[in-house]
Amino acid sequence: MNKKLFKTASLIGGGFVIGAVLVLFVFSSLGTNLLADGPNIGANKPPVVVSETVKALNDAYVNVSNAVIPTVVTVSVVVENKDAGKMNEQFKDFFKFFGHPFGDEDSPELRKSEGSGSGVIISEDGYIVTNNHVVENATEITVTTNDKKEHKAKLIGRDPLTDLAVIKIEGSGFPVAHFGDIDNVKIGEMVIAVGNPLGLNSTVTSGIVSAIGRGGLALGNDQSGYSVENFIQTDAAINPGNSGGGLYNLEGSLIGINSAIATRTGTYIGYGFAIPIDLVKAVIMDLIDDGKINRGYIGxxxxxxxxxxxxxxxxxxxxxxxxxxxxxxxxxxxxxxxxxxxxxxxxxxxxxxxxxxxxxxxxxxxxxxxxxxxxxxxxxxxxxxxLLARDEDKDKEETVAGEEPKKEEGTNKPISFDKLGFSIAPLTSDVKKNNDVSKGVLVTKVDRYSKAAERGLAPNGVIVKADRKDVSTPEQLKKIIDSKKPGDAILLQLKYPDASRIVALEIPD
The missing domain is CATH 2.30.42.10 (PDZ domain)
Structure with missing residues (x-):
């Protein structure tokens, strides 16, 4: 019985083996044709042979990105919304009847909002530099490092004038950014911007240094109009959330702190601006040492x-x-x-x-x-x-009374300079008082689109000097202007009620 079973099993096993061999043979002989009937997906090789130079540049971007990403953090803030109560008051009767859409109208959550930005770690024990506008008015600050760990942060100090702030988290051994040398930054130099734009953590964008020493953006003006601006301009994409992130060169050195974008939409349209590292260092050292700024002013x-x-x-x-x-x-x-x-x-x-x-x-x-x-x-x-410290609350200084100007020879009537496009007249006692002057001539009119208007001359200013010479009457100024030939220039010093100004005019043909 066992022998018959063994023979039967042997025959069945042998049949399976022979069948498997036949199947493999058939598929091996037909396989090429079967594949040939399907779609041919993908090229056999890349279409371009990359040069060693391009490979080296690509590797440089990869290496610097991997090196500096750990030094950039996400800064999340909770800000108390002071206007929330006003909104509730406006709709008080409506909410009373229908109920508040978000629950209790007195809930603290209704008076709070959240925001986020970026920061750069500047010391192994947790000091971080960011933008003032990121942490201004924040009641809570949370830092998320590149390893996804969250840390409660405390504010060390802020400087609204430069839009910089320093915060600190507890711990040690944090990766630290290397500070570059602003004197070595060149226009056209390749850079990367690292931050957390639109909530996208550890985002790297690349570009070049488009310009150095950009000003006139009026980002940090105080109430008196004073500002400190000397930005690095870059075309590396900077979007909301990048604020406080780092601008790095290809060596991985931090050369600036991202601060602003040139846009009317609130998103990137071509240019961003970073605070240069030399200014960053000066500010953060003051904030870390004293918690406040001790900068000098020239006045x-x-x-x-x-x-x-x-x-x-x-x-x-x-x-x-x-x-x-x-x-x-x-x-x-x-x-x-x-x-x-x-x-x-x-x-x-x-x-x-x-x-x-x-x-x-x-x-x-x-x-x-x-x-x-x-x-x-x-x-x-x-x-x-x-240099002296600047006292922003200094009382307005008393006006120093001067003697009445002596009459100059010639007429003392209003005069118009048609080619330049402005008119002048003698001073009245009210003008002297309002402009805090004792002598000069009043600019009564400036023609629209004139040479004078183009150069910034405006009515109601008192011309006190021309080419550094005192001016007391309209005739005196006329003599100085008449002594010029076409192509020459004259320098006018003016006093307005709120400021002094200098205007240079070129004499037209």
Missing amino acids: VRIKTVDEVEAKSSGLDKVEGAMVHEVMKGQAAEKAGIEIGDIILEINGKPVTSSNELQSQIVLHRAGDIVNLTIWRDGKKINKSVK
Whole structure:
């Protein structure tokens, strides 16, 4: 019986083996044809052979991204909404009848909102730099590091003027950003921006340094209009949530803190701006050491020199920052700096714009001495200025009464300068009082689209000097202008009720 079963099993097993062999044979012989009948998906090889140079550049982006991502964190904040109660009051009767759509109208949650930004770790023990506007008015701050861990953070200090702030989390051994050298940053240099735009953590975008020393964005102006701006401009995509993130070069060095985007939509449209690392270092050291800023101030209002101003001042080339106003009792006045001076250098470094000079000044603390090279009356002079602390709440200084100007020979009637496009008249007692002057001539009219209007001349200002010479009557100013030939320039110093101003006009044909 066992032998029969064995033989039967052997026959069945042998049949399976033979069948399997036949199946494999058939499929092996037909397999090529079967595959040939299906779609041919994908090319056999890449269409482009990448050069070693391109591979090296690609590797550089990969390496720097992987190296710096751990130094960038997400900063989440809870902000109390002070207007929530006003909204509830407006709809009080409606909510009373129908009920509040979000529950109890007195609930604290209704008075709170959430936001987020980015930050960069600057010390192994948890100090982080971010933007002031990210943490301003925050009641709670939470930091999420790249390893997905959440940390409660405390505010160390804020500086609204530069839009910087320092926060701290507890712990040790955090990855730290390496600070670059702003003097080595070049236009056209390749950079990456790292942050958390639109809630997308650890986002890396790339671009170049589009410009250096950008100003005039009015991002951090205080109530007096004072601001410190000297941004790095980049075309690396920066969106909401990138604020406080890092701008890095291909060595992985931090060269700026992302702060703003140039847009009317609230999202990226081509350019972003980062606070340069030298200014970042100066501010964060003050905040960490003292919890507040101890920057020095020179006490002037300045403007970048343009071609007409350079010509009217006798400069061979367009350079420097012109002093438009000297604040009483401040460092500049004590050092003998005058309205109309052109600051060419600070501590031996050329000044190419007003915001560059301002950003150099704020790198110093109150009590520091800076050396200025100034252009005045056709020659260079040197001034040492001991910087003072700025008192934003300083009382308005008393007006110093002056003597009535002596009558000049000639007429003292209104005069119009038609080619330049403005008119002047003698001063009245009210104008003298309102503009805090004792002599000069009043600008009564500025023609729209005129040369004077283009250069920034506005009505109701008092011209007190022309080419650094005192002006007391309309006729006196007319003589100075008439002495010019077409193509020459004249420098006018004006006093308005709220500020001083300098306007340079080129004499038309």
